């Protein structure tokens with residue numbers, strides 16, 4: 001079982017899009033996938049066509065100690081979701097109480113045989129993200145291929161380093177470049193710099209900026225349901241394979 005948190009305190013870099021589509025790509029391969037929507041905005045929940053206003057989920061697990069299992073919804077074949085829940089934002093307000101991270105970690109221990117557990121995160125570096133980091137062994141950082149894309153990365157890495165020092169061990173980290181425009185040199189620069197700073201940690205596949213990825217969540221569809229033969233579906237299917245095989249750029 002692999003447990004991966006998708007994090008970046010910058011919004012709009014493609015965290016939720018990446019969780020949605022790699023989760024479904026892996027589920028379509030027959031792997032058993034659990035996704036957790038750790039963002040109070042609940043875009044992952046909505047993107048999987050579940051009405052966020054109707055459900056409890058991680059809020060009840062983190063605030064009331066309820067079991068995750070009680071809140072799992074089978075949203076596709078082989079793909080299960082624990083929704084955000086309307087009270088999830090209270091976790092940030094209430095702060096670092098009662099070992100919520102440890103509780104989350106404990107509740108992810110394999111009572112069910114998941115191949116992958118993927119956690120979507122809010123665009124912050126607060127308590128919700130810290131709780132996710134407790135529960136996982138790996139992190140995946142989407143970096144958007146634009147001017148500000150790289151700016152938050154060094155801050156993120158130092159936050160992460162502080163967390164790992166407290167934790168006493170490191171988390172494997174990988175990067176994926178998202179929202180890439182082939183005709184813009186800026187995107188290539190972001191990719192080259194990221195590779196130079198983090199050799200062997202940038203996944204091989206680059207996710208292009210493609211309209212289908214922006215449109216499909218509005219239909220409650222993953223890219224594979226919206227149009228399985230489109231270039232965006234190819235990008236995310238290949239990225240999912242990179243993750244399975246840990247294929248990185250040199």
Ligand SMILES: Nc1ncnc2c1ncn2[C@@H]1O[C@H](COP(=O)(O)OP(=O)(O)O)[C@@H](O)[C@H]1O
Pocket residue numbers: 010011012013014015016017018043123178179180207208209210211212213214215217
């Ligand atoms: N590769 C892409 N091409 C086109 N639109 C994208 C792409 N990735 C994300 N988007 C769109 O950009 C917006 C932000 O993406 P999202 O995944 O929600 O980012 P985050 O979760 O990091 O805030 C969404 O409207 C999403 O549909």
Ligand SMILES: [Mg+2]
Pocket residue numbers: 015016017039043120121122
């Ligand atoms: Mg998001």
